[in-house]
Amino acid sequence: MRSSMNWDTLWPLMLNATLETLYMVVLATLFTVIIGLPLGTLLFISRRDGILPLPRLHALLATLVNIGRSLPFVVLLVALIPFTRLIIGTTLGSTAAIVPITIGAFPFFARVVEAALDEVDTGRIEAIVSMGGSVRHVIGKVLLPEALPAILAGITLTMVMLIGFSSMAGVIGGGGLGDLAIRYGYQRFNNQVMVATVVVLIVMVQGVQSTGNALVRALAHRR
Template sequence: MKTDWNEVLQLLLNATGETLYMVLLAGLFTLLIGLPLGVLLFISRAGGLFPLPRLNRALGAVINLGRSLPFVVMLIALIPLTRLIVGTTLGSTAAVVPITIGAFPFFARIVETALDDVDKGRIEAIVAMGGDIRHVIFKVLLPEALPALVAGVTLTLVMLIGFSSMAGVIGGGGLGDLAIRYGYQRFNNQIMVVTVVVLVVLVQGVQSLGDRCVRSLAHRR
């Protein structure tokens, strides 16, 4: 069967747009949820700035559970929640729900690790000058950890591209859906190859941009 490349190009453009939509929207929600959770994990640990051991253990258990579940299993398990939030389980907007839930525990741990690498002397200096937790977080922790946080955001976005592709299994749209419906199910290897190439280009583009931002922030410090 001859491939109509004009149709493939249009499908590819639409699918790429849907993938970018899912990645950017899920990335925003992941940042909004994962960043404060990571900060809370750091400050609530035993011996931390605001020790709450029970809360810390509970948050850690929930985050570890979220990180341990295979994403394909999570996609299916979250169908009722997705339907409750969005009203449907099909399409790119619906796919944002499981993608975000699958990604924010990972990013929260990245934030916690980045903050853990901040020079403790700077934290002690702010506290000694009468600074409260808010000052420590916004004047020391986040600014000092910014390069590591940007690297974490880059790593998370790359992971989200993979998640968005897997969302095609449940009709989430995007490049994964294109590869499954037009490539795999129709035995069209050409579409499969083209889809993989576009995904590789997206990943390389995000990684290169992120690495450049990290280097720029590191030089400014």
């Protein structure tokens, strides 16, 4: 049986769900960058031909990252329920959803960072090394500054992915627009709620992508 919902009732629900989604995406992006940026950098420098060759460590990290990227996010959501409960104390709500969202995203972002660093001119790296520069100097003076536009583009791409992840977190009661669409739209056969959540998600993705692209262009022109 289909049900309808007037705007006065739908508006507060949509606003709260949108704020919860933004909360999850912003914090998950922060944690993803905090974990993924050093991990991607370590993957790059620890290659056999890297500035700090550690083949065994590289192989281990690469394997773990590949495993993390290969798991479907819905499966990861369910598999991480005990870990989320251990960390947060509950598996329900937007705060709890940040745990699996971050774990699902940082392997992807680590590979994005590694690919961005791979585009840096090797001549710049060799110049710093030949002048006696340490690994820390190479990373801080060449790798990260030179790869910053590509990394920023990767953060934008990751945020778009995290919006989708936050929506899927509604399957396990993670809150946000996904939870609203499932509880008030799908389960109650309310097309109005379904369409409204889809529109908000599209606007959110477009906003993130446009803002990210503008920042990348501005940074590239400044360089």
